[in-house]
Amino acid sequence: MRYITVVIAIEEYIRSKNDQQMQRGVNDPREVWIDGTLVATQEAIQYLNLLDDGTVVGVARFRGDADRLATIEDEISKIRTCTVTGGETWLAYMRYEPDELETALLERINTEAISIDWPMRETDEGLQVTLFGEDAALQQLIAGFPDEVDVTLERAGEYQPHMSDPAGQLTDRQKEILRTALAAGYYDIPRRATQRDLAAELGLSRGTIGDHLRRAEAKIIRSIIV
Known part of the structure; x- marks a missing residue:
């Protein structure tokens, strides 16, 4: 079984589609700003899943103002729910309406016989994702990404369990x-x-x-x- 780690660069597209109330950091895409205030910084995406109704549920690890981030479901209509845990580094569970490109990406990943080695991480270059499966399925996945997505291969090799550990x-x-x-x-x-x-x-x-x-x-x- 093979693995690939890729960086998916879709940040410019996301920024152009962002709700005015909630924005990603210009210099650091992990930053979450609400109404001009830095609220939290995302450290990792622990889980994402596209549901049958077209919404996405996700769990991400953050540091910052958990209580302030939890209020975004009242301010931004696309976010259905947001629940946070406590502590210096905390988790946020969200259910939200994705944009068309995020939907296409998740559908593409779900189509092939591959799995994600969680967590995902956002970097200055884009979203870093490690995927594992048969070599043919991985190649087909990369070839089928939308044209708006710039995919860079960082590394590849034989998959070993707990690689992210x-x-x-x-x-x-x-x-x-x-x-x-x-x-x-x-x-x-x-x-x-x-x-x-x-x-x-x-x-x-x-x-x-x-x-x-x-x-x-x-x-x-x-x-x-x-």
């Missing part, structure tokens, strides 16, 4: 070193162990420990932030 991207040695570092207090504040301590415990050089820690930390940070 940071721990699933680490090697066995990286996991071993991270577990040892956590147990020894390397990540405590103040730090209770050094790389030299970890090297002595694991029988490795200090340079090897540092290299593995940097590579593991980079993988985890990229999976969360990018």
Whole structure:
């Protein structure tokens, strides 16, 4: 089974169709502005589904003013419902009426025998999506996107379960070193162990420990932030 990660650039189209009351950020498409005020920033799209009645239900992770975002169902007619959770980083569940292009995209994805490796993420270039399935189905999906959509292939390869899970991207040695570092207090504040301590415990050089820690930390940070 194969996977592809693509960036779907439809931001200019979406901005041109946006409701005047709710706008996406000009410099950061993850930002949500309501009546000229930055309300929330989207961190990831956890789920989207096109229903038989033509509406979409979605769950996205945000940070910002949850209570203010929850009021948009009263201000914007296309948003049927909006329910939010609490906390510093929270989820918003929405049911809304999509524009024609979003409907076409979701219908296209639903047509082929492929699946989405959630979450999706919005970037400066567009919507980043990882899809997996048979190679022929993935190729057919890309070829069938609407002309208004610019699709860029970022990477492709053999699909492995839990690819989006940071721990699933680490090697066995990286996991071993991270577990040892956590147990020894390397990540405590103040730090209770050094790389030299970890090297002595694991029988490795200090340079090897540092290299593995940097590579593991980079993988985890990229999976969360990018």
